[in-house]
Amino acid sequence: MNKPTIEKLYTHRLTPWVNAFLFCVGIRGVMALGDATGIRYSNSILSVMLFILLLMLGRIVCPIFAKVDKVWKIKAYIFSTLISTALHIGAEYEFYDGVDFAKPSLYINTICLAVAMAPFVAYLWRKPRGLNVIERDENEMDKATGKTSEPKSFRSSTLFNFFYIWAIIFLFWMPVFFALYPGAFVYDATEEYVEVISRQFTMHHPLLHVLALGGIVHLFEYIGAGANLGIAVYVLLQMLVMSAALSFVVRSLQMWGVTKRYAFITVLFFSIFPLFPLYAVCTAKDGLFTVFLLVSIVSMGNIIRSTDAEKEPVSTTSMSDMVIFLVSSTLMMMLRNNGLYAYTATALIIVIVFIVDRRHRSASSNRITARLLILMALSIVLLLGSTRILKLATGATDGEHQEMLTVPIQQLARTYTYSPEAFTPDEEALLKAFIPEDYLTTYSPRISDVLKSGFDNQYYESHRALFYKLWLTIGARRPITYLNAHLGTSYGYVYPDALNNVYKGNTMNTFTYTDSSYFGFETEPPGTRESMLPALEFLIEKLSLDLFQQKCPVLSMLFAPGFVFWVFFFVLVGYVDRKNLPMMLLVLMTFATVLLGPTTLVRYVLILWYITPLYPIWIKEAERK
Numbered sequence: 001m002n003k004p005t006i007e008k009l010y011t012h013r014l015t016p017w018v019n020a021f022l023f024c025v026g027i028r029g030v031m032a033l034g035d036a037t038g039i040r041y042s043n044s045i046l047s048v049m050l051f052i053l054l055l056m057l058g059r060i061v062c063p064i065f066a067k068v069d070k071v072w073k074i075k076a077y078i079f080s081t082l083i084s085t086a087l088h089i090g091a092e093y094e095f096y097d098g099v100d101f102a103k104p105s106l107y108i109n110t111i112c113l114a115v116a117m118a119p120f121v122a123y124l125w126r127k128p129r130g131l132n133v134i135e136r137d138e139n140e141m142d143k144a145t146g147k148t149s150e151p152k153s154f155r156s157s158t159l160f161n162f163f164y165i166w167a168i169i170f171l172f173w174m175p176v177f178f179a180l181y182p183g184a185f186v187y188d189a190t191e192e193y194v195e196v197i198s199r200q201f202t203m204h205h206p207l208l209h210v211l212a213l214g215g216i217v218h219l220f221e222y223i224g225a226g227a228n229l230g231i232a233v234y235v236l237l238q239m240l241v242m243s244a245a246l247s248f249v250v251r252s253l254q255m256w257g258v259t260k261r262y263a264f265i266t267v268l269f270f271s272i273f274p275l276f277p278l279y280a281v282c283t284a285k286d287g288l289f290t291v292f293l294l295v296s297i298v299s300m301g302n303i304i305r306s307t308d309a310e311k312e313p314v315s316t317t318s319m320s321d322m323v324i325f326l327v328s329s330t331l332m333m334m335l336r337n338n339g340l341y342a343y344t345a346t347a348l349i350i351v352i353v354f355i356v357d358r359r360h361r362s363a364s365s366n367r368i369t370a371r372l373l374i375l376m377a378l379s380i381v382l383l384l385g386s387t388r389i390l391k392l393a394t395g396a397t398d399g400e401h402q403e404m405l406t407v408p409i410q411q412l413a414r415t416y417t418y419s420p421e422a423f424t425p426d427e428e429a430l431l432k433a434f435i436p437e438d439y440l441t442t443y444s445p446r447i448s449d450v451l452k453s454g455f456d457n458q459y460y461e462s463h464r465a466l467f468y469k470l471w472l473t474i475g476a477r478r479p480i481t482y483l484n485a486h487l488g489t490s491y492g493y494v495y496p497d498a499l500n501n502v503y504k505g506n507t508m509n510t511f512t513y514t515d516s517s518y519f520g521f522e523t524e525p526p527g528t529r530e531s532m533l534p535a536l537e538f539l540i541e542k543l544s545l546d547l548f549q550q551k552c553p554v555l556s557m558l559f560a561p562g563f564v565f566w567v568f569f570f571v572l573v574g575y576v577d578r579k580n581l582p583m584m585l586l587v588l589m590t591f592a593t594v595l596l597g598p599t600t601l602v603r604y605v606l607i608l609w610y611i612t613p614l615y616p617i618w619i620k621e622a623e624r625k
Helices: 004-028 043-065 070-096 104-124 159-179 189-198 207-224 227-254 259-274 273-278 284-306 317-333 339-360 363-394 404-417 425-434 449-453 457-460 464-477 477-486 534-545 555-559 563-576 580-594 613-624
Strands: none
Touching: 004 043, 004 104, 004 317, 004 363, 043 104, 070 104, 070 477, 070 563, 104 563, 159 227, 159 259, 159 273, 159 534, 189 207, 189 273, 207 227, 207 317, 207 363, 227 259, 227 273, 227 284, 259 273, 259 613, 284 317, 284 363, 284 613, 317 339, 317 363, 317 477, 339 580, 404 425, 404 449, 404 464, 404 477, 425 457, 425 464, 457 464, 534 555, 555 563, 563 580, 563 613
């Protein structure tokens, strides 16, 4: 039997069987937890049914994978290894509050699943067929005039369309507003309100948001209209801003040439998918932060697309987009500190790419990149200046460091809780000088809010070197404990099956968190809930606090942070190019900063849902190249 025949036999006959078996073995580590032996899965008909299904699919996928370019094979193996690792580590942590990295089965199952998934990943990366989301190629020449034409969907649109889309989204959100009237006044809202009425401002919360939220609520209290009306007015104003931002996004996509059908689907998605109206009526800063981040990303795309390769002057469209980019970027960074970190990291990476790759790019492309970097630098200057002005105007105090030290605090506390022998008597005393024992005993694997609130900032300011020395010393002795401590507050962002019950057991004003912490839901003092649509309020409560959508197979993943992240990462790895790299980078860097945060909450990664309508466009553009 000659070599080609042997290869064909292996590819078409044997590989699908091996691949299916490896998948069934690898998935055992994800499906069989809670059963130490895994016998409930391995000794079940489910494994046979899964094997047969994968064998049938493998006969289609594996021969195609054998012909895939080596670079794409490597990318497929890297991607599948990362997601397999996330699935196995996440499953371990979800059930056991930690990962035993000494278990050989953890690595065997991870490798088996990674190898088995690679052909399917590569198959999904194949050029999409029938993905008709764009009406024309960029710079398509009009046959009658010989000039570059605008997309039909944009030519047929008027300024009225912006207000029309704005109104549609806003009106679709109104039932949720009535159901949660005067709004979901939750998370840090009460603290921000207290800062305003007490005139004691700090830099812990963004001053812009504190003054807007607390100021409006207090104003209506002052004139005798009550806090509820003040909350309602703030929420309505926020809904107007957020729906206007999403209308701008849809109009920009029309300008990029998307079909009317796709524009309609995008409007419908923004209007009815629960996360959009829920965070529009929630007073937390996350909704506004996310839409300003989204506008910044989309206007960045407008700038990249609006400068013709043959024209040096900046067009009117690109000038307006530069202003929008400047303003939205500044506001985004003013609302969350991690926005500044992500933005700065993105700018630095673009600078490096620009320096390394500038000789291989066109003059026009280099001009666009240079212009974009200037705008990003100017945004940071505006942020620093605006923040300084607000700090001086309010007399806000600084000196809180626990937010930046969330990871070290959590790591030291976990080590003290599970391995107290790692500390010498002097080191234990030093630890308790930074974090009193009453707070060390509150350590929770998935959230650091209570623990870090006891951090002694004054002692830290005068003993910074001792803190970092202690952190590094203990970390060298217990590196796995440190890794588990960090995983506890971040694994839910990359593990699709996480239940997100980080607040479980916490008692609020009107309820106690039990099985889910998906959405805050409550109206905290000084507001009171006066629902006008109690049936819808009940449905939102189920979605927010119970295992409700999580019980629906497949659809549950649409609400899972870990799932939508891997969708984004799949698009990033498979379809990135020079045009969309800056936009993708800003999303990725924002996500990266969240991994260093205090817990896993949907509100911190809303951008993964808001950015979804851009994926088909990025995929289609990559397909054309």
